[in-house]
Amino acid sequence: MVRLIASIVGAAFVLVLGIALFGSVAGVITDPVAPTAESVAHKHPKELELASNGVFGKFDRRQLQRGFQVYKEVCAACHSLRLVSFRDLQKIGYSEPEVKAIASQWVIEQPSINPETGEAATRKNIPSDRFPSPFANEVAARAANNNALPPDLSLITKAREEGTAYVHSLLTGYTTQPAALLKEFPDIKTPEGLHYNPYFANLNIAMPPPLTSDGQVTYADGTKPTIDQMSTDVSAFLTWTAEPNLEARHAAGFASIIFILIFCGLAWGAYQNVWRDVKH
């Protein structure tokens, strides 16, 4: 009885799938999927060599500081880092007084209230504050950015496929729209206020190219601030903001693996010893 019912149920599923399959195949034949502009022009992020890559990866603190400088002088005009506080900068090599100074001189102040009148006000940042958003709210942010919302960057390198390389490719990937592409897909012409970038999912991004000329920031350590260098540095910095415990994780990983290997060796010995006289 069970087998009879089962074969009927099985046959029903197979039949319905057969009908669905017929429909799918017919669909492919009668109207094959036309390539889209995205499928033709979208690019995969370029490889990016960073000290933090790989299982031995460690942060290059000088690079993180340079990256922070790029964030501070360029990106912070539009993007917040709401999960990172000023005092976290001590972990990338700034001293406590330096952090205090950075916080208090930060251009965008923290929202607060006037202690006398209770009216909305702002105050200077202190080390325990998170990096503030330059916009009071989402509406203000969109209004200033052609109706697009500049995302918070704290987790951006983990929130995109191959995030670190992606940020670098995105920042250095702005070009003019290829004429050939435009000829093939006339309706994807980059609208007014958007910018063509083949690394961005739908090819047209609302962020104007933030890094436009060599020397846009001046590095204190003498590194030459080419566009590529600034972009690499800020990508490294954003890798740190997304995964500040990467080094501790790698170190704990090696210790654990060594410990477990020793455990495996001992367990193997015990196993062989216990079983030595039993054929199995």
Added chain:
Amino acid sequence: MSFPWAKQYEPKLPLTRWLDERLPVPRLVYNSLGGGYPVPRNLNYFWNFGVLAGAALAIQIITGIVLAMHYAANGTVAFDSVESIMRDVNAGWFLRYAHANGASMFFIVVYTHIFRGLYYGSYKAPREMVWLLGVVIFLLMMATAFMGYVLPWGQMSFWGAQVITGFFSAIPLVGDTIRIWLLGGFAPDNAALNRFFSLHYLLPFVIAGVIILHIWALHIPGSNNPTGVDVKGEQDTVPFHPYYTAKDGFGLGIFLLIFASLLFFFPNYLGHPDNYIPANPLSTPAHIVPEWYFWPFYAILRAFTADFILPAKLWGVLAMFGSILLLFFLPWLDSSPVRSMNYRPKARIAFWVLVADIAILGYCGGAPATATYVILSQICAAYYFAHFLIILPIISRSERPRPLPNSITEAVLANHGGTSPAKTALATSTTSPAPHAAH
């Protein structure tokens, strides 16, 4: 329970003797996981996976309880509370990555465990109840993992919950009402998040309870083995402790090695980047995909694209649940008395085709629903149902199994190239009583 030659627990200390007369917990442990449980001597490494599943559950419960001390189940703060675990809680990143990757390790182990059962016919008499309870555990695990994935309240959490609870709206007439009742609203929100957290905390303990029943049911007939042949005498078995505790110790080491490599060096490899974006009901991700361990079932769901008497969506949901529920009937669908596929030439081929089939379904379930993947899913889903509901029942009657060994010991010795009866006996040692059958 178990075999007559099983060793008896003998408390040696006054305290253990006192305890044994009042609450014989040590005796229970001895009989279920100690020297008192005789186990076939020929088990291969696939028999490590039951103990590993237990270890994985323990890891989930321990890391989960500590995470719950820092987690806040409220839509406005859930995402940030997980990030504060990652950044501010001592070793919080370790706990969270251990829990997230621990779930994946749990499924890797349980899938291996299930396929072990399928290959060696462990679901057949007299172990049907063990199998049925196993399928219950599997269903509970899936529910637990689904609800756990919603907790960090990222984009995939939210949209995954949206899609999966949407299945219920496929039920005719009352579907939408049920869905709203389950979610406590029209879309996943605080009410849903809170109840998911409550259930996510509860279900692992229910799983632990069902595992006890699973082991209890197992210990009545005793463990199956790679030949599928019944235990005939004492020479066929060894006591669980120290033989299999030692082997499981080594297996646990390898498990931890793989787990640690994943956790410390590739902690986000199995996750989805979109879940690092806070949940946003107004922005639908380009591709909504569940966690990898649901992919085969997700592919089955999406394979049903045509209405036929019932709407396509309802077919998909029925098939997706059906693909798991049919496992409850497997012991009666496969009527061959031979358990191990090693002796079933046709069923063995069907088994490996099934493994490949499920792997392809898994791949399709993780890929975008383009025509190619949908077509592939349709073919593979059809084979999946045909395998269990049609092919296996037919094979189990028509095939001629290869001759079985007379006993486990005979099979072991044939493997070692000798059949002298003297060698059939276990070596006498302090831990196993002198065998008598072979002398």
